[in-house]
């Protein structure tokens with residue numbers, strides 16, 4: 229099957245429904261006209277269509293689903309995410325079983341069926357029958373026949389594939405190989421499994437039941453844990469934040485009363501850390517919708533910060549700050565474990581254009597810092613253009629403030645020779661990995 233088109237161009241149109249040759253024979257047994265379509269798979273199909281054909285973020289597509297049982301939504305998300313994580317491999321299993329390329333919707337249903345059969349342990353009769361019900365009648369026979377073959381032959385075919393390579397878009401593979409050498413395989417492998425649920429806790433909060441405390445203070449629960457059911461979330465003492473995402477604010481070492489600006493703040497994970505440490509925080513965010521989420525999150529946690537809607541590349545309150553956090557907008561390629569849609573939403577040209585936005589943000593942030601103040605620049609990207617290259621050319625007045633091994637227990641090897649921190653998703657692999665982040669710290673001379 230053809231890989232999904234790069235955004236934003238429309239994917240090529242598939243074949244007509246009546247062109248599917250001998251594999252298009254009817255499914256065993258007639259499908260009654262009234263068979264209800266399985267709501268979980270219907271939603272999974274809507275998610276895949278949104279991401280792969282319309283290049284919309286999966287979270288946005290989830291929000292746009294019609295109201296349904298939260299368990300159906302969670303299951304649909306799990307199926308769609310499994311397809312996206314292993315899209316190249318699933319297509320490679322399916323391709324030899326298809327004489328012609330079916331239309332996109334049928335392709336997505338086949339991908340859903342293959343993911344259920346090969347990755348999610350759905351019993352074959354349930355996976356096949358529910359996928360047959362999802363496609364227009366002329367394709368029922370094709371889907372039935374192909375998925376039966378996947379059930380029989382797919383496990384061996386999948387095992388023989390170079391999945392790490394197939395499941396990584398070529399431009400990302402090339403860029404990561406250049407930046408990380410042979411570790412590209414470990415990075416790609418780490419994108420296969422759903423990420424655990426990581427929580428940041430307010431100071432003094434007990435470790436939630438079943439959580440493991442990571443060396444950086446993050447509480448980690450197994451993948452699939454429903455955060456909204458956790459007492460610490462309900463009490464407003466915990467928020468979701470990947471272990472690596474918790475590092476930039478910690479590396480600012482804020483103290484009570486310190487004047488801190490959190491530029492590019494929503495949805496507010498780092499604002500919450502700074503406010504919970506007692507700092508006097510101004511949180512600047514440009515996007516009005518995301519500001520709402522930032523405010524909601526702070527309110528749920530009972531934390532205070534002054535929230536300002538503005539462009540952090542121009543915003544000037546007329547005062548200078550003791551500390552600044554710039555968690556700049558980026559390609560987010562470090563978050564693929566949590567957002568497997570990212571490879572299908574980003575294009576190679578996004579990287580230089582985002583790097584072009586980060587530069588003036590960093591330059592302006594430097595002007596807002598008081599003499600002697602500390603600035604942390606961070607991006608959740610694996611692309612060096614959005615990390616190492618920015619830090620190598622800091623704006624005038626900023627001098628590097630190298631990160632020391634004792635500040636990042638368990639991540640000493642993530643410190644670069646310049647004193648930056650570069651995390652990749654294969655780090656802490658045995659514990660479930662972490663997001664890829666670049667973090668650089670400066671002082672104003």
Ligand SMILES: C[S@@+](CC[C@H](N)C(=O)[O-])C[C@H]1O[C@@H](n2cnc3c(N)ncnc32)[C@H](O)[C@@H]1O
Nearest residue numbers: 492493494495496497498514515539540555557
């Ligand atoms: C990486 S996210 C920040 C995540 C956040 N720091 C946290 O920990 O929850 C980047 C944010 O920057 C915002 N943003 C992008 N350009 C901006 C600008 N010029 N000024 C202010 N905010 C901006 C985006 O809307 C987005 O919410």
